[in-house]
Amino acid sequence: MKLKNYLLFGLAAATMTASFQACKPKGAGSAVSGDAAQRTYIPPGQHDEFYNFVSGGFSGQMSVYGLPSGRLFRVIPVFSVDPEKGWGFSEETKPMLQTSHGFVPWDDLHHIEASFTDGMPDGKWMFANSNNTPRLARINLQTFRTDEIIEIPNTGGNHCSPFTTENSEYVIAATRFSVPPDGEGDVPIDSYKENFKGHISFVSVDKQTGEFDISFQLKTPGLNFDLSSAGKGVSNGWLFMSCYNSEQAHTLLEVNSSKNDKDFILAINWKKAEEYIKAGKGKKQNNVRYAHNKWDEHTHTAKHEIKTEVTVLDVTEFEDLAYLIPCPKSPHGTDVSPTGEFIVGSGKLAALIPVFSFDKLQKAISAKDFESELYDGIPVVKYESALHGEVQKPGLGPLHTEFDDKGNAYTSFFVSSEVVKWNINTLEILDRQPTFYSVGHLMVAGGNAKKPFGKYLVAYNKITKDRFLPTGPELCHSAQLFDISGDKMELLLDFPTIGEPHYAQALPADLIKERSLQIYDINANKHPHKTNGESEARVERNGNIVRVYMTTIRSHLTPDVIEGIQLGDEVYFHVTNLEQDWDMPHGFAIKGANNSELLIMPGETTTLKWVPDRVGIFPFYCTDFCSALHQEMTGYARVSAQ
Ligand code: CUK
Ligand code: CUA
Numbered sequence: 001m002k003l004k005n006y007l008l009f010g011l012a013a014a015t016m017t018a019s020f021q022a023c024k025p026k027g028a029g030s031a032v033s034g035d036a037a038q039r040t041y042i043p044p045g046q047h048d049e050f051y052n053f054v055s056g057g058f059s060g061q062m063s064v065y066g067l068p069s070g071r072l073f074r075v076i077p078v079f080s081v082d083p084e085k086g087w088g089f090s091e092e093t094k095p096m097l098q099t100s101h102g103f104v105p106w107d108d109l110h111h112i113e114a115s116f117t118d119g120m121p122d123g124k125w126m127f128a129n130s131n132n133t134p135r136l137a138r139i140n141l142q143t144f145r146t147d148e149i150i151e152i153p154n155t156g157g158n159h160c161s162p163f164t165t166e167n168s169e170y171v172i173a174a175t176r177f178s179v180p181p182d183g184e185g186d187v188p189i190d191s192y193k194e195n196f197k198g199h200i201s202f203v204s205v206d207k208q209t210g211e212f213d214i215s216f217q218l219k220t221p222g223l224n225f226d227l228s229s230a231g232k233g234v235s236n237g238w239l240f241m242s243c244y245n246s247e248q249a250h251t252l253l254e255v256n257s258s259k260n261d262k263d264f265i266l267a268i269n270w271k272k273a274e275e276y277i278k279a280g281k282g283k284k285q286n287n288v289r290y291a292h293n294k295w296d297e298h299t300h301t302a303k304h305e306i307k308t309e310v311t312v313l314d315v316t317e318f319e320d321l322a323y324l325i326p327c328p329k330s331p332h333g334t335d336v337s338p339t340g341e342f343i344v345g346s347g348k349l350a351a352l353i354p355v356f357s358f359d360k361l362q363k364a365i366s367a368k369d370f371e372s373e374l375y376d377g378i379p380v381v382k383y384e385s386a387l388h389g390e391v392q393k394p395g396l397g398p399l400h401t402e403f404d405d406k407g408n409a410y411t412s413f414f415v416s417s418e419v420v421k422w423n424i425n426t427l428e429i430l431d432r433q434p435t436f437y438s439v440g441h442l443m444v445a446g447g448n449a450k451k452p453f454g455k456y457l458v459a460y461n462k463i464t465k466d467r468f469l470p471t472g473p474e475l476c477h478s479a480q481l482f483d484i485s486g487d488k489m490e491l492l493l494d495f496p497t498i499g500e501p502h503y504a505q506a507l508p509a510d511l512i513k514e515r516s517l518q519i520y521d522i523n524a525n526k527h528p529h530k531t532n533g534e535s536e537a538r539v540e541r542n543g544n545i546v547r548v549y550m551t552t553i554r555s556h557l558t559p560d561v562i563e564g565i566q567l568g569d570e571v572y573f574h575v576t577n578l579e580q581d582w583d584m585p586h587g588f589a590i591k592g593a594n595n596s597e598l599l600i601m602p603g604e605t606t607t608l609k610w611v612p613d614r615v616g617i618f619p620f621y622c623t624d625f626c627s628a629l630h631q632e633m634t635g636y637a638r639v640s641a642q
Contacts, residue, residue: 033490039483040068040493047513050445050506052458053112053126054479057500060107062128062139067445067456067506068481070495078137078146079107079130083596087146090598091572091607092527095304099151100289104133110159111227111503115168115205119232119450123511125210127162127171134158136173136203138210140295142517147295150212153288153310154181154199160225160241164205166232166450170215170270174200174241178222178248183287192250196222199312200241202270211294216277216311220322221376222248223266224257227333227400230270232450233340235358237271240343242331243324246375258349262326262383264375265334265345267361272321273313281318282311298526300604316377323365324375326383327354333400337409337424338450342388344409346398353398353411355427357388389427395420399440400503402447404484405454410447412439412459419459419482421489433489435480437463444484445506453508457482457489460501467494477501518582520603527605529574534558546571552586552600553578554627557620560635566642567615573598576605587623590637597623612639 033039042048048066051073056063060080064073081088081097088097088105097105107130114121125147126139134152139145152158157176164171178196180187187195198220204213224245231238246263249256276282286309293304315322327345335344343356363369364385371380397415404410408430411420417438421431439459446453459482464475476496483490531537531549537558540547546569551558557575565571575588579602589597593610600606612618622633 033483033492036490036492040070040481042066042069042071047509049509050453050456051509051512052443052504052506053114054460054497054504055109055112055128055502056498057110057477057502058108059499060109060130061499062109062112062126063498064144065479065495065497067458068492070479070481070493072498074144075498076139076144076146078128078139079105079109079135079149081105081596084599086596086598086606086608089596089608091609092301095302096146096149096293096295098293098304099133099135099291100306101133106132107135108132109499111162112505113162113164113171113503114505114507115210116164116449117167119166121446121449121505121507121511123507123515125205126505127164129158129161129173131157131159131176134173134175135291136162136171136212138205138212140210141512142515144516145295147210148212149291149293150203150214151290151292152201152214153290154197154217154219154285154312155179155201160200160228162203163228163230165230165239165270166236168205170202170204171212172200172228172230172239173203174198174225174228176224176226178224181219181285182289189250192222193248196248196250198223198225200225200268202273212292214290214310216273216282216313218268218273218321219312219314220266221316221378223264225266226331229334229336229343229448231336231340231358233338235336235340235343237269238358239268239270240334240336241266241268242327242334242345244330244332244348258330260329262328263331263347264324264380265327265331265343265356266378267323267325267381268315269321272318276313276318276321277311282313285310285312298524300520300525300527300606322378323361324378324380325356325361325386326380328352332398335401335403335448338403338452342424344401344411346400346411348397348399348414350398351393351396353391353394353401353422354383355388355391355424356386360388361386391422391427391429394422394429395432400442402442402444402457403452404444404447405452410442410444410457410484410489412442414438414440414462419457419489421484431488433482433491435459435461436467436478436494437461437465441501441503443504443506445508453506455483455485456506457484458504458506460497460504462500464496468496519580520601522576522578522580522603525576525603525605527574527576529572529607530605531574531576533578539564544569548573550575550588551578552576552588552622552633554584555629555633557588557622557633557635562635562637565612565637565639567612567639568642569612571610571612573608573610574605575600575608577602579603584626585624586626586633588620589623590620591618599624615639615641
């Protein structure tokens with residue numbers, strides 16, 4: 001969450017000062033359970049119980065931690081370049097970061113969602129959104145690499161994403177900024193109410209390959225979608241999305257979008273939408289341009305293409321697709337309980353938590369129990385008729401809710417800086433624990449699945465203040481681990497995170513471990529510039545293009561003496577790692593190359609482009625310590641004048 005509301009921020013700051021003072025005598029440490037160290041300590045050589053996949057916010061990355069230890073295992077570049085892995089620098093990976101605007105190697109990654117089968121994470125993929133240049137990514141949990149990125153047309157800001165349906169039939173991506181549809185954008189900004197629209201994309205996921213396709217988009221009035229949750233169990237087939245700014249303000253949002261007492265949750269019958277699309281009711285729109293980038297596992301190379309068509313269904317043209325539920329006030333998270341019966345709204349500026357009932361919503365829809373006026377063509381269900389009940393005085397600034405395996409819900413409160421546990425049925429508050437400080441998202445292991453794993457809750461906090469050693473004007477971001485297996489939540493651990501953490505997923509280690517790939521089979525490598533063995537290593541010239549077919553194996557690079565390069569040449573080092581052992585990458589770097597190193601996995605071929613800028617001798621070497629003779633894994637290239 002970006003702080004859009006100074007009021008809220010002022011309140012948060014005041015609360016924080018108060019909480020510092022209140023904490024002082026006891027100290028924040030007193031909240032920690034006595035044997036916390038034992039319960040989070042993973043002895044050397046032993047493994048964690050869960051993988052925790054955490055969004056990296058404005059770093060554009062996803063990071064992978066162990067729980068309960070909080071140890072960082074890996075940072076996966078998604079909408080970012082990463083010199084450690086040569087990602088976005090090698091010729092093979094550059095196309096992954098192409099968009100219709102060109103090469104965009106950065107974005108703001110807020111949410112991580114697991115792929116689901118029957119409402120449970122299946123360990124195949126993680127999905128991630130990018131907020132700025134709207135994109136959706138799929139990360140492969142066998143290889144821990146980004147396999148696919150698709151740009152989302154007709155949108156500006158892709159915050160409301162990537163939430164998936166019960167069997168990951170679709171990943172949802174919806175716009176945070178309403179904007180005019182692509183190709184219709186040259187209009188006065190003051191014509192917002194008339195020309196600005198919301199779009200909700202249904203991106204299908206191939207069951208086998210995971211491949212994305214924008215199946216269709218739903219066009220809505222100029223709503224701002226913040227977050228969504230797909231129905232599951234009894235509510236499978238529906239989608240619930242929070243909409244703030246029901247005022248449809250387009251200036252000074254901090255004031256103008258906070259006027260209405262209630263905004264909305266948009267309920268969508270996506271199975272109906274699917275039927276309409278199958279019946280040919282959608283309209284083809286041909287003035288869009290969006291990138292679709294895929295990793296090809298055979299050639300170990302990304303392919304980038306631009307697509308120009310999308311099918312759009314306008315929800316206001318159908319009576320039975322979309323319904324608005326009033327929700328107090330500026331709702332942020334919308335979360336569906338494990339059975340699918342309850343929909344929890346979290347109005348950032350509300351003093352209560354409304355819990356809606358899917359059953360009551362259906363009855364209200366059948367009985368047409370609507371407000372007298374449509375909202376921009378969409379029926380508004382009466383608040384009371386969809387309401388299960390309200391959690392009273394829960395805290396200040398509710399943001400997100402997750403669930404455990406025992407019928408409890410946990411809501412994060414940004415302003416009062418706490419996590420509150422309550423019972424889904426009785427709506428009774430059971431426990432509250434402070435967070436340090438200002439929690440945004442929170443995550444229970446499996447907390448958005450049909451059968452949550454429970455046990456651990458992690459709070460991802462916006463402010464660190466005094467929790468860690470200072471590091472200049474900006475402090476590390478942070479997560480806090482709670483044990484939720486007992487009646488009371490127990491704080492166990494603080495751990496710093498990469499970038500600003502928003503949403504996250506935790507999956508049992510076994511689910512991922514068993515799938516994890518060890519090596520790429522070199523015989524299956526179909527890279528067009530693969531070198532089959534050292535005897536085939538060579539240098540080829542074609543005009544001013546020089547291709548070096550290089551191999552790596554402990555502990556030499558072949559060839560290691562390269563002559564005949566001339567100023568004005570474009571040199572491509574196609575490096576094949578001949579190793580077939582787990583965890584035996586080699587690296588490659590050459591003096592003066594203006595990109596980064598390569599890191600080549602066993603069995604892969606990876607390419608570094610180099611345009612020498614001067615005459616001379618240029619050493620190159622393996623960058624990854626690979627054997628006792630790693631330091632000997634070097635060579636020289638000579639560049640001559642033309
Ligand atoms: S948002 Cu960050 S705390 Cu972008 Cu999901 Cu709510
Ligand atoms: Cu190969 Cu170091």
